[in-house]
Amino acid sequence: MKKTEIAVVGGGPAGMSAALAAAAQGAKVSLFDSAREHLGGQLIKQTHRFFGSEKENAGTRGIEIRAMLEKEILENENIDVHMDSTVLSIYYGNEIGVEEKNTYDIWKYDKLVVATGASEKMLPFTNNDMPGVYGAGAVQTLMNVYGVTPGKRVLMIGSGNIGLIVSYQLMQAGVKVAAIVEALPNIGGYRVHASKVRRMQVPILTSHTVLKAYGDETVEGAVICEIDDKFQPVPGTEQNIECDIICLSVGLSPLTELMWPVGCKMKYVPALGGNVPLRDEKMETTTEGIYVAGDASGVEEATAAMIEGKIAGLSAAAALGYDNNYEALYNEYVNDIRILRSGPTGAKIRQGLAQLREV
Numbered sequence: 001m002k003k004t005e006i007a008v009v010g011g012g013p014a015g016m017s018a019a020l021a022a023a024a025q026g027a028k029v030s031l032f033d034s035a036r037e038h039l040g041g042q043l044i045k046q047t048h049r050f051f052g053s054e055k056e057n058a059g060t061r062g063i064e065i066r067a068m069l070e071k072e073i074l075e076n077e078n079i080d081v082h083m084d085s086t087v088l089s090i091y092y093g094n095e096i097g098v099e100e101k102n103t104y105d106i107w108k109y110d111k112l113v114v115a116t117g118a119s120e121k122m123l124p125f126t127n128n129d130m131p132g133v134y135g136a137g138a139v140q141t142l143m144n145v146y147g148v149t150p151g152k153r154v155l156m157i158g159s160g161n162i163g164l165i166v167s168y169q170l171m172q173a174g175v176k177v178a179a180i181v182e183a184l185p186n187i188g189g190y191r192v193h194a195s196k197v198r199r200m201q202v203p204i205l206t207s208h209t210v211l212k213a214y215g216d217e218t219v220e221g222a223v224i225c226e227i228d229d230k231f232q233p234v235p236g237t238e239q240n241i242e243c244d245i246i247c248l249s250v251g252l253s254p255l256t257e258l259m260w261p262v263g264c265k266m267k268y269v270p271a272l273g274g275n276v277p278l279r280d281e282k283m284e285t286t287t288e289g290i291y292v293a294g295d296a297s298g299v300e301e302a303t304a305a306m307i308e309g310k311i312a313g314l315s316a317a318a319a320l321g322y323d324n325n326y327e328a329l330y331n332e333y334v335n336d337i338r339i340l341r342s343g344p345t346g347a348k349i350r351q352g353l354a355q356l357r358e359v
């Protein structure tokens with residue numbers, strides 16, 4: 001059996017920050033990520049300049065933040081990195097099962113940080129399994145990681161920041177965006193992103209949804225329609241949109257599967273993306289020694305994921321007795337996340353966290 005002091009599952013911004021914070025305290029950390037080549041999680045495809053907090057590199061491109069954190073990790077003697085390594089299960093008795101390349105090992109840990117991120121949500125409509133229906137994350141990976149455009153004319157579903165940013169990136173890559181369809185009466189993302197796509201003549205149709213995809217073998221078009229205030233289709237408002245790609249950007253769900261079997265108590269909180277683990281102010285779940293950070297704890301942003309990762313990694317190391325200026329750092333990170341979530345853009349998260357704390 002292999003052993004580590006702190007195991008971190010997931011090498012996105014949350015997991016990388018957790019590993020660095022714990023290692024800076026002096027703890028020995030093992031970081032596991034399913035990706036084959038590069039740490040970074042979602043950041044590997046985010047070529048745009050980040051919004052968020054200046055201290056956490058807002059204004060810098062996601063791919064540059066990724067490279068900076070990866071370099072720090074690879075140079076850190078306290079961290080051993082395991083790529084192409086999927087944590088398949090957590091067991092009682094502080095053990096995890098890891099499939100690393102073609103081998104399977106049980107690792108014993110003293111503390112564990114789960115930073116597995118989130119998965120894309122699906123939408124029910126006729127023919128939603130037809131080739132040509134993509135998630136926005138997949139489209140971004142195809143274009144920004146592999147340099148492949150998914151098609152020629154896209155219908156985007158969802159006007160949150162992800163839908164708006166991916167629409168803009170599609171147009172930068174020479175793909176036409178026929179329209180952006182949004183079920184809510186208002187655009188979900190920041191005005192700065194919406195203005196950019198509107199300036200490029202893309203209509204954003206609020207209070208609309210997609211009814212069906214059609215085509216012989218792959219998508220050749222979609223039928224959309226208006227919806228009323230109960231989200232029901234308004235008869236007679238159907239219209240055809242010619243497109244070869246329907247791109248879904250309708251939210252993310254926290255990836256919490258690993259934590260259920262070891263008794264981490266969960267609560268369904270829509271404002272945080274779905275089921276999320278209860279945790280204390282140190283990001284420790286209800287199962288002692290298991291911490292959570294990033295989108296796995298509630299879908300938010302990379303900035304928040306990085307700060308939560310620092311709180312989780314630092315606290316896990318402190319629980320093992322490490323103290324390298326612990327208290328000052330802990331207070332600093334808690335203050336950073338409080339500031340990040342203050343103001344109107346943090347309202348949804350604040351509401352979700354308040355609901356999570358209700359008994």
Ligand SMILES: Cc1cc2nc3c(=O)[nH]c(=O)nc-3n(C[C@H](O)[C@H](O)[C@H](O)COP(=O)(O)OP(=O)(O)OC[C@H]3O[C@@H](n4cnc5c(N)ncnc54)[C@H](O)[C@@H]3O)c2cc1C
Binds near residue numbers: 032
């Ligand atoms: C299009 C788009 C634009 C965005 N723009 C911004 C922005 O401008 N500013 C901002 O702050 N945020 C932005 N975000 C959000 C941000 O990317 C996420 O909030 C952030 O990446 C979450 O970090 P994370 O570490 O929790 O998860 P992720 O980045 O998803 O990383 C999770 C990692 O865990 C690994 N993993 C999962 N399960 C396992 C397992 N069982 N074993 C081993 N490894 C596992 C995955 O391979 C992955 O590498 C954007 C997101 C998208 C999709």
